[in-house]
Amino acid sequence: MNMLSQPRPIRTTCPYCGVGCGILATPTEGGLTIAGDPDHPANKGRLCVKGSALGETVGLAGRLLTPRIHGRDANWDEALAMVADRFSRTIAEHGPDSVALYVSGQLLTEDYYVANKLMKGFIGSANIDTNSRLCMASSVAGHKRAFGSDTVPGLYEDLELADTVVLVGSNLAWCHPVLYQRLAAAREARGTKVIVVDPRRTATCDIADLHLPLAPGADAALFNLLLAQIDRRGLIATQPDGMAEALAAAHATPDTTGLSAQDLAAFVDMWTGNERVVTVYSQGINQSDSGTDKVNAIINCHLATGRIGRAGMGPFSVTGQPNAMGGREVGGLSNMLACHLDIENASHRDAVGAFWQAPRMAARPGLKAVDMFRAVEDGRIKALWIICTNPAVSMPEADRVAKAIAGCDFVVVSDMMAQTDTTRLAHVLLPATGWGEKDGTVTNSERRISRQRRTMPPAGQARDDWRIIAEIGRRMGWQDSFGWTHPAQVFAEHAALSGIAGDLGSDFDISDLAGIGAAEYEAMAPFLWPQSARRKGGRFFGDGRFHTPSGKARMLPIVPRPPTGGPHPFRLNTGRVRDHWHTMTRTGLSPRLALHLSEPFLELHPSDAAQLGLLDGALAQVTNTQGRAVLRVNVTDRARPGHPFAPIHWTGQTAPTGRIGALVPGDVDPVSGQPALKSATVAIAPFAAKWHAFAVSARPMARFGDYSASAVLAKGWQAEMAGSSQPADWARTAEGLFGSAVPPLVMRDDRRGILRLAVIEDDRLVGALFVAPERPDISRSHVAALLGGDGGLGVLAGRPASDMPDGGAMVCACFGIGANTILQAIATQKLVSVEQIGKALGAGTNCGSCRPELRDLLAAAD
């Protein structure tokens, strides 16, 4: 690097959640330094722990660096020729509906637009669906029913301007941390009332004035009861279509919420008592077999009171993925067309077809995700291209989906990573550039379009997704229509099409940017859509005009339906943890993120645990007719009785028995096709393990045992293991695990059934294994810290010497501060607030994601 020129920070956007934070990324010798962009309107300089740790995830570890065909390295020409040829031949023989694309809300808008153009305009089938089907489909359908368009009316600042904010089925503290921080700051400043509606007591409840632990799935009943009260209290302020029917349904709704009369009354008072109410909702609403009805039950209350599209008011569906919103704009779902146009509307189809000069416009909606994989299973789909998503893990019926993909005639997977549960099943693997290497745009939850910019060269031979898809389009015979050479050209084309859509009445119109060139695109600052001669940014619907034929909003009569039952006693709730992103292909690379929660777990209410004979820290076997998982039990009254919770992040790569999708049925919402991902019914029993073990290793470890969960460390890897039969020879096992020919040093205590082994090569600790009848009671952070050092046999003690501190389980990932350190500081320095902990230790002062846990530790120390 030139000594004279300091590297300048590059403005880009975080690739994780839908908050869409601006980042300043500065290239350094070894990678990138990351800081929040103070000028980005979404975060104004803040970042959460996942965003801050991005620098640790951009190395070459695990990357797919070349195309691969049937497991061998191939060159691009060969791989692309094969994909184009197989797709063309399949279409020629079996018709356009015999092929499918399954894509992702993590693609950039440019990637997404090109994929849709190829499929819907040129291949002539709408069999392109996206993981947003698992995520936002019910919100999209609910918006369209109520507003006539898929429009998010409000802005982030509405959460700051509101007097009451209701969070329904949203763990904002962990899943949209910077938006949560903005809300927490507003509450601090102006006393905003916060209500959390969630069967589980989540970290978000930390700032809740009221937590409603409602019966799972009872949200439509709750909002119908609210609507009935709105009517009784004379708060109806507008006359949308369908009002009478919606009110009749609300008044007829019995109370199935399971809430106390007092809590219910407090909710109604807080909601009706302030005009400025924002109701935020997320996957606790969408991922249900009546998710669309739940969305409309919420929107009904805002429409009836006219609390929509004005400062501090409105329903607010927060998007999960960084470009979930962009995907909706380009028509990423199989039942939509680009620019919020309708595939079922002939004039919309004609307009898009004419603009694209499309030889074969898809004439009807394609298959939705669950049905798409069923069609893969039964052979109707013979060629499948999966881009930027890991369905072998994240789909419901995950085992069945993995089997279907494995049985498909021709499977192409485009990913950044070489080894995922889905890449394993591909005939052709295409290496994609990832965050930091890609160049394009994303849209966040408040409709703000921001640039992701390239900050480093592509890894190996990786190529941008849009370039790969366009090249396939050209090789399939459509040279001119897929001839772009720069992402700005793709963006400009999309913007031009949005102008035509705007003329047809679409809300999504960014035609001001139709003439954008490369330099302007490069310099583009974040902006809100729409952006056209008609309208610029701002909120929607405050003027009472909607996109329905009558111009009025529509209220829906909602008859609440309980979730579909099942033969098993427990209803399994699923969701996210603070420091991991989905199937962990990237967050799993960061030691800082890996240790907050390093194993797949089951949050179980104490009464359930007692009845099942399960103690905290034991392993539980969770089963139903379609799958099985083994999970670490966390006994906590955060879970509702009968309603345990498990995280979605573990995979065949990290914890083969921790794949939760294997237990989730393929039941879908009849309107949106979104699967019910939070209500599998399951049976739970203790997992009978003969031994438990913990290991650290400087080299990647071989997998061992009937249960194993691995995580990356600063100097290697760790694994928790358990098995139902004893291996014949533990020393042999250790050699295999650590890939070492050096015989291990052994310490055993037969009376307690404890065995400890260490492998030392050239005076360095390369591996240690701790075996016990129960989960080994040792300090994991201490043992991990000794790895690679010359501490030798000392590791076998499993704990620091009494004069050395043991930090304990990771709480503050930014500064690497453990629970023991914090508890000790609370005790010795008599700390009474999160702020004081921050002053004393630094914990909680950077991203703030651990502040709820700091409050828990303060309470525990009381």
Ligand SMILES: Nc1nc2c(c(=O)[nH]1)N[C@H]1C(S)=C(S)[C@@H](COP(=O)(O)OP(=O)(O)OC[C@H]3O[C@@H](n4cnc5c(=O)[nH]c(N)nc54)[C@H](O)[C@@H]3O)O[C@H]1N2
């Ligand atoms: N750390 C982290 N952040 C993320 C992600 C990640 O993987 N990790 N993923 C991103 C993505 S793609 C998404 S979609 C979002 C998801 O963001 P969220 O929707 O906030 O996250 P989840 O944990 O899936 O589910 C939210 C809550 O729904 C509750 N819930 C379950 N059933 C019900 C019910 O019947 N009613 C109600 N009211 N609540 C219920 C669960 O208990 C859970 O706390 O997060 C985004 N942000």
Ligand SMILES: Nc1nc2c(c(=O)[nH]1)N[C@H]1C(S)=C(S)[C@@H](COP(=O)(O)OP(=O)(O)OC[C@H]3O[C@@H](n4cnc5c(=O)[nH]c(N)nc54)[C@H](O)[C@@H]3O)O[C@H]1N2
């Ligand atoms: N039970 C249950 N299941 C769920 C959910 C739940 O709450 N409960 N949530 C659902 C939701 S909301 C979502 S959004 C899904 C998420 O599920 P997935 O989309 O399957 O999860 P990811 O791990 O984000 O997968 C992204 C893949 O793309 C790769 N990748 C990253 N960047 C790029 C890129 O630029 N180009 C390409 N080609 N590849 C890239 C990554 O390595 C990874 O393999 O899970 C769903 N499944």
Ligand code: SF4
């Ligand atoms: S809140 Fe965190 S994960 Fe979400 S965009 Fe901001 S930094 Fe990224």
Ligand SMILES: [Mo]
């Ligand atoms: Mo999502």
